[in-house]
Amino acid sequence: MKRIEQVVLAADLAGTAVFAIEGANAAIGAGLDLFGVMVLSLVVALGGGVIRDLLIGARPPSAVSDWRYPALAFAAGLFAFVFHARVASFSPSLLTMLDAAGLALFAVAGAVKALEFRVPPFIATLMGAVTGCGGGVVRDLLLARIPVVLVTDIYASAALLGAVVVVLCRRLGCPPVVAALLGGLACFALRMAAVRFGWQLPKIAAGA
Amino acid sequence: MKRIEQVVLAADLAGTAVFAIEGANAAIGAGLDLFGVMVLSLVVALGGGVIRDLLIGARPPSAVSDWRYPALAFAAGLFAFVFHARVASFSPSLLTMLDAAGLALFAVAGAVKALEFRVPPFIATLMGAVTGCGGGVVRDLLLARIPVVLVTDIYASAALLGAVVVVLCRRLGCPPVVAALLGGLACFALRMAAVRFGWQLPKIAAGA
Amino acid sequence: MKRIEQVVLAADLAGTAVFAIEGANAAIGAGLDLFGVMVLSLVVALGGGVIRDLLIGARPPSAVSDWRYPALAFAAGLFAFVFHARVASFSPSLLTMLDAAGLALFAVAGAVKALEFRVPPFIATLMGAVTGCGGGVVRDLLLARIPVVLVTDIYASAALLGAVVVVLCRRLGCPPVVAALLGGLACFALRMAAVRFGWQLPKIAAGA
Numbered sequence: 001m002k003r004i005e006q007v008v009l010a011a012d013l014a015g016t017a018v019f020a021i022e023g024a025n026a027a028i029g030a031g032l033d034l035f036g037v038m039v040l041s042l043v044v045a046l047g048g049g050v051i052r053d054l055l056i057g058a059r060p061p062s063a064v065s066d067w068r069y070p071a072l073a074f075a076a077g078l079f080a081f082v083f084h085a086r087v088a089s090f091s092p093s094l095l096t097m098l099d100a101a102g103l104a105l106f107a108v109a110g111a112v113k114a115l116e117f118r119v120p121p122f123i124a125t126l127m128g129a130v131t132g133c134g135g136g137v138v139r140d141l142l143l144a145r146i147p148v149v150l151v152t153d154i155y156a157s158a159a160l161l162g163a164v165v166v167v168l169c170r171r172l173g174c175p176p177v178v179a180a181l182l183g184g185l186a187c188f189a190l191r192m193a194a195v196r197f198g199w200q201l202p203k204i205a206a207g208a
Numbered sequence: 209m210k211r212i213e214q215v216v217l218a219a220d221l222a223g224t225a226v227f228a229i230e231g232a233n234a235a236i237g238a239g240l241d242l243f244g245v246m247v248l249s250l251v252v253a254l255g256g257g258v259i260r261d262l263l264i265g266a267r268p269p270s271a272v273s274d275w276r277y278p279a280l281a282f283a284a285g286l287f288a289f290v291f292h293a294r295v296a297s298f299s300p301s302l303l304t305m306l307d308a309a310g311l312a313l314f315a316v317a318g319a320v321k322a323l324e325f326r327v328p329p330f331i332a333t334l335m336g337a338v339t340g341c342g343g344g345v346v347r348d349l350l351l352a353r354i355p356v357v358l359v360t361d362i363y364a365s366a367a368l369l370g371a372v373v374v375v376l377c378r379r380l381g382c383p384p385v386v387a388a389l390l391g392g393l394a395c396f397a398l399r400m401a402a403v404r405f406g407w408q409l410p411k412i413a414a415g416a
Numbered sequence: 417m418k419r420i421e422q423v424v425l426a427a428d429l430a431g432t433a434v435f436a437i438e439g440a441n442a443a444i445g446a447g448l449d450l451f452g453v454m455v456l457s458l459v460v461a462l463g464g465g466v467i468r469d470l471l472i473g474a475r476p477p478s479a480v481s482d483w484r485y486p487a488l489a490f491a492a493g494l495f496a497f498v499f500h501a502r503v504a505s506f507s508p509s510l511l512t513m514l515d516a517a518g519l520a521l522f523a524v525a526g527a528v529k530a531l532e533f534r535v536p537p538f539i540a541t542l543m544g545a546v547t548g549c550g551g552g553v554v555r556d557l558l559l560a561r562i563p564v565v566l567v568t569d570i571y572a573s574a575a576l577l578g579a580v581v582v583v584l585c586r587r588l589g590c591p592p593v594v595a596a597l598l599g600g601l602a603c604f605a606l607r608m609a610a611v612r613f614g615w616q617l618p619k620i621a622a623g624a
Contacts, residue, residue: 033409036358057476060265067328120483146560150452201449241617244566268473275536352562
């Protein structure tokens with residue numbers, strides 16, 4: 001296995017576990033039953049990667065051809081269901097940090113994999129954002145609410161920044177691991193700073 | 209045509225007709241117009257199979273390459289629109305039984321087709337559930353409500369059981385038709401028993 | 417590049433710009449932030465074509481392999497965000513006409529591309545409607561409301577008519593450009609007439 005594939009795999013698996021637990025929490029909060037909890041775990045953990053793979057033509061998506069992805073998401077979701085009291089007692093700032101880490105991992109993995117499939121650089125950055133935010137968007141669709149990522153907060157923008165950094169670094173000839181590290185750090189730092197300082201994107205006031 | 213392909217085809221077509229009528233009923237109940245009724249018929253009848261085919265890499269999905277699928281769904285939906293008064297007078301227990309039969313047919317067809325495409329067994333069982341429940345999930349998304357399958361009832365679990373039985377039987381060397389029959393019966397029996405006895409999956413109480 | 421590919425490309429790009437602006441307007445009206453506005457622009461402009469390409473097996477979708485599509489949608493969405501006051505002052509009848517033109521362009525491009533991929537004629541007409549209406553349906557899903565196209569109005573029916581005309585003309589041996597023009601005109605005319613005269617599809621009254 002090439003170095004770059006190992007980077008994608010490790011980032012993908014770590015992000016998968018974090019996002020599966022978040023999906024399970026959202027499902028428990030919305031009153032879903034055990035099956036609904038498992039579905040939300042799988043969807044939040046794998047949705048972004050599946051959408052990316054369908055779009056860049058990676059057939060079948062790695063979440064389908066590689067049993068480790070769904071098995072890990074399944075196990076993490078079950079863990080969150082069984083130990084929900086313990087998971088619910090995590091401090092919000094720890095959860096925010098884990099989520100930002102998952103976002104950074106997915107944004108980097110998404111952009112790198114898209115570049116491997118030789119899509120144009122502009123689209124590879126979009127694929128980083130799709131990988132990072134896609135699972136959360138499908139989660140909100142299933143819970144019949146407007147995806148939070150569309151309404152508020154610097155979240156997808158952090159994923160875009162991370163993907164832009166990865167793509168630029170690769171263009172400039174950085175080694176894959178360095179590009180991935182820089183991109184992940186940029187995404188993580190922007191996301192944490194946005195939460196810390198309450199940064200928001202501009203919006204057009206109603207009636208303007 | 210090989211024996212196993214005939215099994216998939218027959219189960220798929222029978223499930224398609226049942227689910228198209230259910231989709232039309234849901235659309236009429238939600239006040240959609242004739243076009244909305246036809247879309248819901250197609251979506252409920254074909255949605256699960258299309259999602260499965262996209263995920264396992266069956267390109268293009270059989271609902272697109274084989275005109276019999278959309279034509280049958282179209283005809284069944286039109287039938288339900290024109291004879292809606294008669295369809296609405298079916299007894300609820302008959303509708304439940306037809307729906308359980310459609311679920312069993314799709315779960316079996318989905319798992320068998322996934323195995324044909326050589327995805328791992330664990331994922332083939334998930335594909336059985338996706339085929340059985342996917343159409344209903346898309347229906348609920350289009351009607352802007354949380355998919356019922358996520359919230360309540362032993363429904364997707366029945367599809368999962370049927371798919372597990374099919375996959376296990378094939379692994380143990382059963383002939384395809386026997387595996388499909390056993391899987392379909394398991395799914396149908398669990399679904400009917402769950403309705404009859406009011407079985408539910410565990411849920412975490414709000415505030416727990 | 418063959419003549420027919422130029423027709424698809426030109427129709428696709430013109431429709432993309434119109435639909436991106438409409439997506440941005442819908443996002444601004446729903447109170448989304450800048451990122452949400454850009455996402456809705458991309459989704460409304462590219463969603464129908466991406467769904468079509470996934471279904472007919474055009475891999476990867478042209479919106480991913482060809483950077484002109486997302487770049488044009490991006491630019492049009494940004495334009496609508498920055499100059500929202502000016503866009504909001506467009507007369508409703510101008511917007512209706514632009515939308516009908518975009519619908520006609522997409523319905524034609526969708527049917528023609530599906531025929532190129534040798535799907536059955538019946539399904540090629542469905543693909544025309546999917547291309548024309550898919551972006552709007554995804555927009556409404558993201559805004560957590562029932563897709564308007566399912567509930568009311570002769571809209572998708574116009575796309576279907578345009579696609580039927582294209583497919584029939586090609587079957588009868590018309591040159592590609594003539595078939596595309598006739599189909600586009602049919603779609604545009606039916607849509608404008610439906611708005612002008614308030615035509616609606618039949619619906620089954622609640623309680624019927």
